[in-house]
Each structure stands twice: as structure tokens, then as C-alpha cells.
Amino acid sequence: MGMTENVMEKPSLGCKVEDIKGCRKRLYIEVPFEETVPEREKIVLDFAKKAKVAGFRVGKAPKEVVEKIYKKEIDRKTENELLKLVYEKAIKAHNIEVVALIDLENVRYQPGEPFSFSAIVDTKPDFVLPKYTDIPVPKEDTEIKPEEIDQAIESIMESKATFVDVHGRTVANGDFVVVSYVGTLDNQPLAKLLPTAGVMAKGENQWILIKEGVFLPGFTDQLIGMEAGQSKTFAISFPEDWFLEPLRGKVVTYTVQLHAIKSKILPVLSDELTQEVAGLNKKEFMEAIEKSIKQSKESQARSRQKLKIIDYLLSSSDFSLPESEIEKEAEWLFRKVVVDMQQKGTPLAVLEEKKDEIYSKALIQARRKTKLHFLLEEIAKKENISVTKDDLAMAIHNQAIKLRMEPKQFLKKLPSEELNAIVNEVFNQKVLDFLLEKAKIEN
Secondary structure, three states: OOHHHHHHHOOOOEEEEEEEEOOEEEEEEEEOHHHOHHHHHHHHHHHHHHOOOOOOOOOOOOHHHHHHHOHHHHHHHHHHHHHHHHHHHHHHHOOOOEEEEEEEEEEEOOOOOOEEEEEEEEEOOOOOOOOOOOOEEEOOOOOOOHHHHHHHHHHHHHHOOEEEEOOOOOOOOOOEEEEEEEEEEOOEEHHHHOHHHHHHOEEEEEEEEOOOOOOOOOHHHHHOOOOOOOEEEEEEEOOOOOOOHHHOOOEEEEEEEEEEEEEEEOOOOOHHHHHHHHOOOHHHHHHHHHHHHHHHHHHHHHHHHHHHHHHHHHHOOOOOOOHHHHHHHHHHHHHHHHHHHHHOOOOHHHHHHHHHHHHHHHHHHHHHHHHHHHHHHHHHHHHOOOOOHHHHHHHHHHHHHHOOOOHHHHHHHOOHHHHHHHHHHHHHHHHHHHHHHOOEEEO
16 A cells, blocks of 8 residues: 555544644644655665666665665655655645645654654635625616717727828927927936936937826926927926936926927718728717727726625625735736836836835735635635636637737737636636625615
8 A cells, every 4th residue: 555545544644733823824743653654665666676786787676775775865755755745634634725835844754753744834714704695886877978979989080190290380289299309417418327217318209299297397388389490498397206216306408309290180080981990881880889888888887886896895804814825916916017017118217116116005905806815715615606618718718809819829828827817807707796696786
């Protein structure tokens, strides 16, 4: 009989559980020496089959000789194998739901003596579910307003806009301008003093919308009234809370050359345009827009109602959470935010400056997500809710469509962490859909 069967069947395995803090526990585990013998014998035989011993052909040396020569290696491998086998047996025999093995301590393997060690683990939280049916959620208004249709059409028209050069007048609000500029700080080029400043330091043939709050503080105001071909030098005072720390409170001098003034021309909504945009005539296009807005508003309404359910669940229960799960989730969220910011062109200096703030926010979000996960998991267990292959296939298909990729290609390039995130999101939404069906909708 092998050690796996032996350990799994013997009732003599000892395991004492000590609460450390919250969901963290220390398990004191011990198994009698005689139950470790079969595993050691199996390892000795394995060594004997492969051992090279002087005077014997490979695999023909007596077992006792092999055991004597390779004692240290055999002891080490036996200890490692016993750790895995006995640990798994202990948590199963004592119904300990471990979410993470944190550390192994005081491992003691000595032939002739009991095998013992302690394991520090994080376990699933123990809690009582709050009442999760008839959760009060507000009725949402999904009526479409005429201005919403106008805004949607205007947005599509914007994507088909053309730009024409403006002659005979100066820059005004709402114009686009094409400019080249250089910034200096203390008579030194800003690009040289602060390479991470990017477009804040200089720009060539840069398009800028003349609108309050666009680009650098007060920059566009200085361009109003300029003529195409004109140059101008002016100073910009950066606020004390500017996102790039080296520029906070600094006064930068900019020399700007205005190359052109551009005016945006929107197309006229016609059958020809809607046919080009969507393959529909104007009437069909308007109907499709209205249907799309309706679906969007209904989806947003359900999302807001689900947020109310989430807030209710989180505020209606209080229990300890496994810190290792929170840390793992926070690390993933932190990396995701940093990658997103990098892809949007955020300078490395800014990321370095903001990393503590980003991680603090990730930690808060991770704690909320971890708590919600255990609540929804317990509800799913009680209501027999699970993610099916069809659920997952649909989610992957939808994600692939958004990225204009084939689902198989998308799945092939998907990191395991991202796939796990999709599975978790599908699971969460499935349980929340169930809770919304059972909710009490109030006016």
C-alpha cells in the first residue's frame, strides 16, 4: 500500500488549529512514524532503480546500500513528499477551507520519530448570510428624451466632421488651431530640464481645441485673437496641485507659432450619410439609434440597481477577510491601472510619484471586491448558481467583438489572470441578476 492511501485512511493524523488573527490560522500537524514508512520505502525503491553504485550495474545495487549512500537525498525527498501528502490530508480531515498556504514552519522529519510541522494558512471566512431576497432597489427611469437622440446623432456626425482653414479673422472659442511651441523654465528648454514633460514642453504642428480647460492652464486663452502666421510669447503659471510635481507652482514661458486656424464642419443628416455610416436609410437609422439608446439606458439602470444590491449586501454583513486574497486582488488591480495609464501615455515619473496613491485605492477596492466575492459565492452555493461553458463562451465572444478579434484568437492571447477576471465577472453578474429578479423594486 502506497503512502497516499496510507495517510488518507489512517485516523491517527493529529491536527490542532490555532487562530492567529481574522482568517489566518496556524495548523499543528503530526503523523506517527510508522505511517511515514511506506512513503520512504517507495522513494528508496525509486532511488535504487536509478542509483549508480560502484561494483553494481544501474538498478542492481542492494536497497540497503543505496539507502546508506543516498540517505540525505532520500530524507529530503521523503520530507517534501510527506509535507504535501500530510498537509492535504489534514485540511481535508478537519474540513479546513484554505484559500492560501502562507508558510510552513518547524518541519521535523527524523526516521523513528513522528513527522510534524506547522502550517500558516488563510481560510475562507465564517459568516452568516444576510437576507438576500426582497432587497429594496429604486425603480429606474429608462424613458428616452429627445435631446438624448440629438446628442447620439451629433456624436456620430462629429466622427464624420471635416475641417476647413479659416481666413480673414482671428482665433475664437470653438476653433481648432495648428501650432508649434517651445516651453522654457529659467531660460532653459523645458524638454531638456524635464524630459518626462512630453507635449507640455514642446510640440510640432499640434492640433488644439480652443476651449476653457483644454490642454495647459490658460494656454488656449492666450491664443484667442491671434492670426494665422503670427507668433507670441507668454508665461503660464502651473497650479500647486498640478499632476506633474516638478511643474507645481512653476512659471513656464512659451513661444508659440500659429500655423492655421481650423473650423469644424458637420455633415447634414441624409439617406446618403446614414447609408454610408450604418447601411440604413435615414428612418431606419433613427429607429436604430433609439433602440440602441433604449438598450443602453436599460443596461445602465440594471447596473445602478445592482450597485444598490452590492451596497446592501456589504453593509448588512461584517466579517474578517483573508488578507492574502485582498493583497492578491490589490496587486492585480494596481498592475492593471498602471498598464492602462502607461498605454494612455502617462510619464514614468508621474507613475512613480502616484504609485502609493494608486495602490491605496486598489487596496480599498480589493477589500470590497473580496468581501463581495465571498458573499456572492455563498449565495450561489445556496441557490445552485454556477458559470456554464455557454456563459463563458458568450462573455469571451462579446469581449472579442469589442476588440475586433476572432474569439479563438482572443482566447489564445488572453493571460490566465485576465481569463480568471472574466470568469469572476460572469459569475458575479449571474448571481446579481438572480438577486435583482428577487429584489423589491420601489418607486
